[in-house]
Amino acid sequence: xxxxxxxxVVTPALREAFEAGWQTCRVIFFSAPCGFGKxxxxxxxxxxxxxxxxxAAQPDDLSAPLDATCNAVLIDEVHLLKNPVDQQTVCGxxxxxxxxxxxxxxxxxxxxxxxxYQFTGLLLAIEAQQxxxxxxxxxxxxxxxxxxxxxxxxTAIQNDSNGYPLAISILSRRMAGGVPYQVSVADEVRREMFxxxxxxxxxxxxxxxxxxxxxxxxxxHFDAELAKLISGDSHVNDLLAQILHDTTMLQFxxxxxxxxxxxxxxxxxxxxxxxCTVEEQxxxxxxxxxxxxxxxxxxxxxxxxxxxxxxxxxxxxxIKNAQLHPGVAHYHEMEQYYYAMPREDVLRSPVLxxxxxxxxxxxxxxxxxxQWYAELQNYVxxxxxxxxxxxxxxxxxxxxxxxxxxxxxxxxxxLIGTVFRAMTDKNLRLPxxxxxxxxxxxxxxxxxxxxxxxxxxxxxxxxxxxxETVLGKDGIGLADCAICESKFEKGEDxxxxxxxxxxxxxxxxxxxxxxxxxxxxxxxxxxxxxxxxAHTALSTLEEVRQNFVExxxxxxxxNVDAMRCRIWLRxxxxxxxDRWLRETAPSITSxxxxxxxxxxxxxxxxxxxxGTPNEALLSIAPLLPYxxxxxxxxxxxxxxxxxxxxxxxxxxxxxxxxxxxxxxAAADYGFITPVxxxxxAILPLLTTCGxxxxxxxxQRLLAATREQTVYYPDFLRPAIALAExxxxxxxxxxxxxxxxxxxxxxxxxxxxxxxxxxxxxxxxLQKLSVKRRSEAKEAAETLNLL
Amino acid sequence: xxxxxxELCLKPGTVVFHDSNGYGLRSGAQIPYARDxxxxxxxxxxxxxxFALKALIDAVNNSGPGKLQEGIxxxxxxxxxxxxxxxxxxxxxx
Numbered sequence: 001x002x003x004x005x006x007x008x009v010v011t012p013a014l015r016e017a018f019e020a021g022w023q024t025c026r027v028i029f030f031s032a033p034c035g036f037g038k039x040x041x042x043x044x045x046x047x048x049x050x051x052x053x054x055x056a057a058q059p060d061d062l063s064a065p066l067d068a069t070c071n072a073v074l075i076d077e078v079h080l081l082k083n084p085v086d087q088q089t090v091c092g093x094x095x096x097x098x099x100x101x102x103x104x105x106x107x108x109x110x111x112x113x114x115x116x117y118q119f120t121g122l123l124l125a126i127e128a129q130q131x132x133x134x135x136x137x138x139x140x141x142x143x144x145x146x147x148x149x150x151x152x153x154x155t156a157i158q159n160d161s162n163g164y165p166l167a168i169s170i171l172s173r174r175m176a177g178g179v180p181y182q183v184s185v186a187d188e189v190r191r192e193m194f195x196x197x198x199x200x201x202x203x204x205x206x207x208x209x210x211x212x213x214x215x216x217x218x219x220x221h222f223d224a225e226l227a228k229l230i231s232g233d234s235h236v237n238d239l240l241a242q243i244l245h246d247t248t249m250l251q252f253x254x255x256x257x258x259x260x261x262x263x264x265x266x267x268x269x270x271x272x273x274x275x276c277t278v279e280e281q282x283x284x285x286x287x288x289x290x291x292x293x294x295x296x297x298x299x300x301x302x303x304x305x306x307x308x309x310x311x312x313x314x315x316x317x318x319i320k321n322a323q324l325h326p327g328v329a330h331y332h333e334m335e336q337y338y339y340a341m342p343r344e345d346v347l348r349s350p351v352l353x354x355x356x357x358x359x360x361x362x363x364x365x366x367x368x369x370x371q372w373y374a375e376l377q378n379y380v381x382x383x384x385x386x387x388x389x390x391x392x393x394x395x396x397x398x399x400x401x402x403x404x405x406x407x408x409x410x411x412x413x414x415l416i417g418t419v420f421r422a423m424t425d426k427n428l429r430l431p432x433x434x435x436x437x438x439x440x441x442x443x444x445x446x447x448x449x450x451x452x453x454x455x456x457x458x459x460x461x462x463x464x465x466x467x468e469t470v471l472g473k474d475g476i477g478l479a480d481c482a483i484c485e486s487k488f489e490k491g492e493d494x495x496x497x498x499x500x501x502x503x504x505x506x507x508x509x510x511x512x513x514x515x516x517x518x519x520x521x522x523x524x525x526x527x528x529x530x531x532x533x534a535h536t537a538l539s540t541l542e543e544v545r546q547n548f549v550e551x552x553x554x555x556x557x558x559n560v561d562a563m564r565c566r567i568w569l570r571x572x573x574x575x576x577x578d579r580w581l582r583e584t585a586p587s588i589t590s591x592x593x594x595x596x597x598x599x600x601x602x603x604x605x606x607x608x609x610x611g612t613p614n615e616a617l618l619s620i621a622p623l624l625p626y627x628x629x630x631x632x633x634x635x636x637x638x639x640x641x642x643x644x645x646x647x648x649x650x651x652x653x654x655x656x657x658x659x660x661x662x663x664x665a666a667a668d669y670g671f672i673t674p675v676x677x678x679x680x681a682i683l684p685l686l687t688t689c690g691x692x693x694x695x696x697x698x699q700r701l702l703a704a705t706r707e708q709t710v711y712y713p714d715f716l717r718p719a720i721a722l723a724e725x726x727x728x729x730x731x732x733x734x735x736x737x738x739x740x741x742x743x744x745x746x747x748x749x750x751x752x753x754x755x756x757x758x759x760x761x762x763x764x765l766q767k768l769s770v771k772r773r774s775e776a777k778e779a780a781e782t783l784n785l786l
Numbered sequence: 787x788x789x790x791x792x793e794l795c796l797k798p799g800t801v802v803f804h805d806s807n808g809y810g811l812r813s814g815a816q817i818p819y820a821r822d823x824x825x826x827x828x829x830x831x832x833x834x835x836x837f838a839l840k841a842l843i844d845a846v847n848n849s850g851p852g853k854l855q856e857g858i859x860x861x862x863x864x865x866x867x868x869x870x871x872x873x874x875x876x877x878x879x880x
Binding site: 416417420421440452454456457458459461462463465466469485516 | 792794805810839843848853854856857858861862863864867871874876
């Protein structure tokens with residue numbers, strides 16, 4: 001079954017690339033797997049030329065001379081040209097016909113015998129990615145087949161298909177007659193596509209190659225060593241080379257890593273289910289799991305062992321991974337496996353009981369968390385000190401006492417004593433814990449230490465040396481950072497303290513932990529922002545980010561990126577903000593995670609700035625009970641301020657009690673910065689709320705807020721409402737207009753008729769009260785419309 | 787950082803006293819007592835005009851020298867500070 005792709009569905013970018021190649025090159029080589037419409041696309045692009053068509057699949061085609069009248073030769077299935085004589089025939093044609101263009105279509109990569117033409121600039125290679133349909137092209141193809149999807153359906157189709165021409169061609173047939181796009185339709189398309197792959201690609205390989213492909217499908221990436229391990233075949237390099245030659249369904253990075261084109265990988269996994277028994281499939285997955293385990297890639301190893309039904313290995317790996325990576329992030333990565341574990345297996349392992357207690361707490365199920373804690377407590381109570389498991393179990397219990405978020409910080413003084421003893425007790429081995437939980441703060445990190453802020457000077461003087469000497473690397477810079485933060489939140493000048501702290505930054509990096517490093521640099525960055533130096537702050541943060549990337553400390557990056565977004569909000573870098581919101585911000589549809597609270601609050605700020613306060617409220621709603629349950633004073637303060645701003649923007653009077661509660665709490669601790677940092681967004685609320693419990697505190701707060709407003713007058717400012725708002729379609733047109741696209745280009749991109757675009761542009765100009773496109777662009781920026 | 791100026795300071799009108807119920811602070815009508823032996827030792831030291839934090843740590847530490855022992859004693863002083871926060875002045879002596 002050959003797919004049909006309509007004649008005029010060629011993207012403007014591809015047409016431009018082809019025409020440029022036509023001018024400067026003599027050979028244009030299309031390299032793409034089957035189903036990309038190479039033949040039809042080449043036919044469309046060669047319209048108007050006198051074309052001589054040949055196919056490497058037809059033996060006689062290469063022996064017949066070329067037609068003297070043709071100015072273009074199209075040769076299909078070039079990957080089948082394995083005989084050097086045939087290859088020389090084609091080269092001969094190219095060499096002796098200088099006025100003829102050669103268009104070669106292949107499922108494989110550019111072969112060696114054609115590379116001289118590429119080196120001399122005579123050959124242009126067009127790759128699979130260039131043949132993918134963009135959204136407009138997808139819409140046009142569907143429309144030509146009588147299918148008019150809604151905008152939402154078109155988005156879903158484009159996301160699900162990635163613009164793969166075969167998929168869209170099949171879909172257009174399936175949706176004819178008004179069938180809506182839904183999961184069942186997508187499944188049918190996938191099935192039809194896989195049957196095509198089976199016929200056109202898979203069955204053309206001999207059985208040994210097919211077996212290798214199916215086994216390797218378990219891996220997202222693999223190298224030759226892994227392929228050898230999985231296949232047990234020492235000649236696997238030759239097999240891989242053959243596959244690479246015959247199809248671009250397999251890709252090679254040129255160094256050592258292979259990967260399948262994702263759709264083809266899905267096909268191979270489907271094929272595995274068709275061709276292999278359950279036992280054979282399990283065996284393949286277990287081998288794959290073992291290979292990943294050898295590489296310490298526990299995430300993928302768990303996936304494979306789980307699919308292979310090896311629950312014993314899943315259990316063993318969870319325990320091993322928890323021991324190696326005790327930080328809380330580990331539990332979220334492995335969450336599905338923890339929840340899938342049989343209860344009796346968890347109860348046999350103190351490591352797993354500890355993991356379940358932390359994981360359920362992170363998901364705000366505090367009742368379940370305490371139940372698992374109690375199970376671990378009972379387990380410890382049944383052991384003797386001489387038991388092999390005692391050390392591990394007792395250590396895990398102490399770890400939970402320190403780290404469980406619902407325990408707050410009131411009893412922490414006792415625990416610090418316990419931690420001190422535990423760290424020097426040879427009978428215990430405390431898992432590593434992070435004071436900051438990857439957040440840029442010691443005071444508001446894993447625990448909230450605001451209560452300590454009231455006596456920060458005395459406590460700093462008392463605890464600084466003991467923290468550093470007893471906690472070792474976990475204590476280096478801890479107390480100095482904490483006192484700096486405490487004073488900063490109180491709006492005091494910390495320049496001397498910060499200088500002393502920054503003088504220790506190398507020591508913190510060398511001998512301390514990346515957690516304290518991030519808290520220290522985070523404080524420095526926040527100080528720079530509060531001093532109106534947002535650009536400097538951004539540069540500092542980029543260096544921190546780079547440092548984390550280079551040292552492999554990727555667990556901090558989510559919060560680094562959220563912090564970066566907060567700086568972008570001050571600088572009005574809308575494109576970057578939009579991208580963070582689209583690609584990085586946590587979704588409210590996924591499970592709520594307490595450890596992502598910094599990101600949820602950042603998302604709420606973005607949504608306020610976008611003029612959607614109701615969405616902002618949704619983003620932070622789950623945090624309110626969490627903050628109450630876990631005594632998060634600082635987070636509560638920020639949340640109440642954000643909620644007040646949201647209500648204010650909605651013209652809802654509930655803003656006042658929220659802000660008054662926040663101000664009561666802020667005054668109780670002397671905290672200025674948590675409120676003042678919202679500057680322009682909070683100033684109108686502050687000046688009208690009527691709070692008067694502490695006039696001196698209020699005056700200081702107001703002065704600090706005004707200072708921030710001067711630095712960042714547009715912070716969280718929503719778009720100004722037009723008398724008549726722009727429609728969604730008009731916003732799309734305006735966005736393209738701001739990127740200097742002509743009306744015709746806009747029409748092509750959106751797949752809409754030109755007169756419609758002209759009418760929409762007229763409407764936009766009228767609504768913005770401007771006469772020219774350049775003025776519309778200025779108005780869009782000034783009014784923050786996009 | 788010079789810690790010779792790190793001293794406990796009672797708020798004006800607050801004094802140390804002791805009776806049959808043990809050691810405590812008196813501030814107007816408020817009489818909070820020490821919660822344990824270690825807090826009593828701290829109050830006793832303050833009553834004897836030992837305000838330096840180092841001296842208070844030493845007063846609590848009955849296990850001898852050593853990082854852990856001094857650390858545990860410092861924790862006790864920190865707990866005292868948090869418990870009696872309302873009667874103490876934050877900040878370093880000028």
